[in-house]
Amino acid sequence: MIGDGMGVTQVSSGIYRNKSLHVERIANIGFSKTSSSSELITDSAAGATAFSIGEKTYNGAIGVDKDGKPKETLLELLGNDGYATGLIATCAITHATPASFFAHQLKRSMENEIAADMVNAPVNLFIGGGKKYFENRVDSKKKPFDNRNIIRELEDKGFSFIDDLDALKTTAGKVGYFIADDQPESILKGRDDILPRSIAPSVRHLQKESDKGFFLMVEGSQIDWGGHANDAEYIITEMIDFDQAIGKALDFAEEDGNTLIVITADHETGGYSLPAREGNYNELDGKFTTGGHTGVMVPVFAYGPGSEAFRGIYDNHQIYHKIRQVLGK
Numbered sequence: 001m002i003g004d005g006m007g008v009t010q011v012s013s014g015i016y017r018n019k020s021l022h023v024e025r026i027a028n029i030g031f032s033k034t035s036s037s038s039e040l041i042t043d044s045a046a047g048a049t050a051f052s053i054g055e056k057t058y059n060g061a062i063g064v065d066k067d068g069k070p071k072e073t074l075l076e077l078l079g080n081d082g083y084a085t086g087l088i089a090t091c092a093i094t095h096a097t098p099a100s101f102f103a104h105q106l107k108r109s110m111e112n113e114i115a116a117d118m119v120n121a122p123v124n125l126f127i128g129g130g131k132k133y134f135e136n137r138v139d140s141k142k143k144p145f146d147n148r149n150i151i152r153e154l155e156d157k158g159f160s161f162i163d164d165l166d167a168l169k170t171t172a173g174k175v176g177y178f179i180a181d182d183q184p185e186s187i188l189k190g191r192d193d194i195l196p197r198s199i200a201p202s203v204r205h206l207q208k209e210s211d212k213g214f215f216l217m218v219e220g221s222q223i224d225w226g227g228h229a230n231d232a233e234y235i236i237t238e239m240i241d242f243d244q245a246i247g248k249a250l251d252f253a254e255e256d257g258n259t260l261i262v263i264t265a266d267h268e269t270g271g272y273s274l275p276a277r278e279g280n281y282n283e284l285d286g287k288f289t290t291g292g293h294t295g296v297m298v299p300v301f302a303y304g305p306g307s308e309a310f311r312g313i314y315d316n317h318q319i320y321h322k323i324r325q326v327l328g329k
């Protein structure tokens with residue numbers, strides 16, 4: 001589970017608002033060093049690709065190494081090995097973080113190409129925005145991009161498209177669910193609790209799809225956008241929404257007893273801090289040092305069998321290797 005832009009302050013601000021967060025149920029905690037191969041401060045593409053291919057790469061890279069070579073992702077490795085796989089995000093499914101698990105493109109901005117990569121990816125379930133990259137595709141000048149209808153192509157590959165979560169219960173096989181044509185709204189602008197609500201039905205669906213197990217990537221995408229906007233309320237509401245999803249995942253894992261959950265971030269966004277409001281140590285005043293990302297370490301929370309491996313301080317791409325080590329793959 002990836003909280004995009006979720007540094008320690010973002011987690012703290014959610015804890016101050018809610019008194020506690022589900023993430024506090026987790027005891028095995030570490031820190032990830034987030035730099036990319038090209039820059040001290042990573043972007044979300046290089047950050048997610050480090051998790052997905054197990055190597056640091058350049059900012060903007062989607063599922064390719066630092067030389068631009070496509071590398072099998074963790075999702076592909078497990079999907080091709082018979083695991084059921086899923087992706088859930090509160091951004092477009094073609095956006096940097098989810099894309100880095102199923103697509104291989106030189107630049108994160110190539111979202112039409114990224115969408116087309118879904119056709120050959122071993123993905124059993126995806127939920128997110130970005131439908132416009134799958135049909136009636138246009139280029140950056142709003143001219144037709146090509147004649148491909150990726151939704152049709154995915155249907156030919158066995159995908160069913162659903163319009164609400166309830167339909168997951170009655171739909172077998174590969175499933176796609178677009179929650180927005182472009183980017184889903186923020187919580188502040190009316191997005192409902194689709195992210196936490198999607199966890200249990202998605203897990204149940206993936207369990208039905210394979211006896212071998214499942215790999216599910218869940219992203220709280222917009223914590224990052226609150227940081228870019230230097231908007232503390234945006235961060236806090238997205239942080240709490242993501243934490244609700246973490247709670248649902250922990251509920252499942254506690255009962256199941258055989259599921260590893262890893263929660264981390266690709267980087268921190270905003271240089272967010274919680275100083276006193278006008279010297280009053282009883283009041284916090286969220287402040288920012290940048291509209292971009294920062295180079296601070298980010299937390300890693302791990303729950304379940306093998307989660308001790310995630311203690312300590314290590315580079316972001318080691319998370320990939322630790323997951324493989326725990327799975328014995």
Ligand SMILES: [Zn+2]
Binds near residue numbers: 044225228
């Ligand atoms: Zn960002």
